[in-house]
Amino acid sequence: xxxxxxxxxxxxxxxxxxxxxxxxxxxxxxxxxxxxxxxxxxxxxxxxxxxxxxxxxxxxxxxxxxxxxxxxxxxxxxxxxxxxxxxxxxxxxxxxxxxxxxxxxxxxxxxxxxxxxxxxxxxxxxxxxxxxxxxxxxxxxxxxxxxxxxxxxxxxxxxxxxxxxxxxxxxxxxxxxxxxxxxxxxxxxxxxxxxxxxxxxxxxxxxxxxxxxxxxxxxxxxxxxxxxxxxxxxxxxxxxxxxxxxxxxxxxxxxxxxxxxxxxx
Numbered sequence: 001x002x003x004x005x006x007x008x009x010x011x012x013x014x015x016x017x018x019x020x021x022x023x024x025x026x027x028x029x030x031x032x033x034x035x036x037x038x039x040x041x042x043x044x045x046x047x048x049x050x051x052x053x054x055x056x057x058x059x060x061x062x063x064x065x066x067x068x069x070x071x072x073x074x075x076x077x078x079x080x081x082x083x084x085x086x087x088x089x090x091x092x093x094x095x096x097x098x099x100x101x102x103x104x105x106x107x108x109x110x111x112x113x114x115x116x117x118x119x120x121x122x123x124x125x126x127x128x129x130x131x132x133x134x135x136x137x138x139x140x141x142x143x144x145x146x147x148x149x150x151x152x153x154x155x156x157x158x159x160x161x162x163x164x165x166x167x168x169x170x171x172x173x174x175x176x177x178x179x180x181x182x183x184x185x186x187x188x189x190x191x192x193x194x195x196x197x198x199x200x201x202x203x204x205x206x207x208x209x210x211x212x213x214x215x216x217x218x219x220x221x222x223x224x225x226x227x228x229x230x231x232x233x234x235x236x237x238x239x240x241x242x243x244x245x246x247x248x249x250x251x252x253x254x255x256x257x258x259x260x261x262x263x264x265x
Contacts (some may be wrong), residue, residue, distance in 0.1 A: 092143065093170045094161055094263055096217020100147070102265045106134045106155035109147065113137075120155060123148075123162075133162075141166040150265075163261040171261045172215050175223070179258040181246055184223070188212045191247045194256075197240035200227040201259065205243060219263050226259035 094100050099112045110118045113136055123133045123146050132152050137143035144167050150157035163169045163177060170176045173187050185191055188210030195205040204223045207213035212221055227236050231254035244251045 092145075092168060094145075094163070095172060096215055096219035096263070096265075100158060100161055100263070102158050102218065104147075104156070104158045106147075106149070109134055109136065142168045145169050158265055161263040163263075164259070171263055172219070172221055173211055175212070175221065175258065175261050177258050177261065181225075181252060181256055184258060185246055191245050194225060194244050194246060194251060196242055196244070197227065197236055197254075200229075200231075200236055201225065202240070202256070219265050222262045222264070223258055224260035224262075225256035228255040228257075231255060 096102075098104075099108050106118065106120060117137050119135050119138045120132060121135055121138065122130045123135065125131045131148065133149065134147045134155065136145040136147070144165060146160075146162040146164075147158060148160040148162070149155050150159040161171075163171060167177060175184075175187060179187075184204075188207055190208060190210045192204055192208050192210060192212075193206040195202050202225050204225070212223075215221065227239070235250070235253045238250045239248075239254050241250075
């Protein structure tokens, strides 16, 4: 608990129609009745016979031919649609904005993650003390997340966000529980300082100007490290003799991993 207390203090720091005149013009052809009276019966008969030239040029005009049968139109298949997708759930990642911004509240979290998944209850503080906080998914260790409030009575004003235990939440820059020392250095972009180990735990004391020191949104991040359970007590003792840089061989020898992440304002 001493490590957490130190960590907390560090983090807090259209077409036109035709015209009428055109329709009323006389036809240029004579009346059919007058025209037939001037023809002989033989001429009329010949005029009524089909033109063989016409038939040869346009075979489809031969009415004796039966037009090819048209293939039946296949029945129209009903349009299929993909199944409706469930609404996207908020990602389990913490940023210094949205539901985890400085001006957030219990109500905002309940709106984002559903009221049945956010409970206001007691959590462990430092030195064996308890305090009230909003806990997301309290019955699921892998989704559990604590949010402490600056104003406990109003349950508003984010103070700290705590990732611990078996939680799979990620912090800013992709911070996760279980990250090894080398992975933590890569996220920071450079080595950092670690306070001397007390027992099997220690905390990052200074990010030394790395990416984890200054975050968009105005929040700070603190990390607690835990030594490998198989590390010899003598090696842990050597790592706790003084503050060390993450590249120190004494620190690497005990293979510490991220055990707790605290994001605060």
